[in-house]
Amino acid sequence: MLLKNKVVIVSGIGPGLGEKLALEAAKQGASLVICARTASKLDDAELRIREAGLNNEVLKRVCDISDAEQCGELASAAVAHYGRIDVLFNSAYIPGEFAPIAQARLDGWRDTMNVNFFGTMALTLAVVPQMKVQGGGAIVMINSMVTRRPMPTQGGYAASKAALTGATAHLALELGPDNIRVNTAYMGWMWGPSVAGYFEATAAAGGPTVEQQKAAVASTIPLRRIPEDGDCAKAAIFLGSDYACAITGAALDVNGGDYLPH
Structure with missing residues (x-):
């Protein structure tokens, strides 16, 4: 099992990729911390895990990642309960408003940026101190193919994820000496x-x-x-596992070949 004896945080729990990440992490032996803004989504995710016949420990926390204080409380709760944080899957996001950039409402862009970029960074920075203390960890950013292949009306969402791309590369560079790996999975159609x-x-x-x-x-x-969202989750799980112990700063395209870098 790729995540056996690992303590794993998954943000953005809800129907789709977030829930599938939690389920796949459980199948791979992880002890879980799952968070979302809505408690019922956490209950549903735990139910899916139990329905799969798994008895992994699951710590559920309501958390709005756009609030840095709540991110700190989440990390503290994970450490208090498990004593460590091995992997963070940054899956929480909002799609924002779909409109041509020429008609964009920039306040809407700010809302999107506050969750997808600043919120993701807040949760990342909340777990880094513990990862440094324990001698390492892995952070996986869930990003989007629209940062690599633009799509009409998705400029605000793409801009927030593109900002995350830049920060991720710098995190990989700066946290490497602490044995903290930071990688990105770029999801396409799921x-x-x-x-x-x-x-x-x-x-x-x-x-x-x-x-x-x-x-x-x-x-x-x-x-x-x-690609099925569950299959895409498996690619992210790989990046969080020790099978990727030599990989940091990588951009893994998870889209069935829809985007072919060259």
């Missing part, structure tokens, strides 16, 4: 509740059917399918 809901809304508005939309997107991806 089949899960968010994409399914988007396709369903488009179909309900008179657009193509869900299956037609899925086929259209899949036709642009070399693997000819939209």
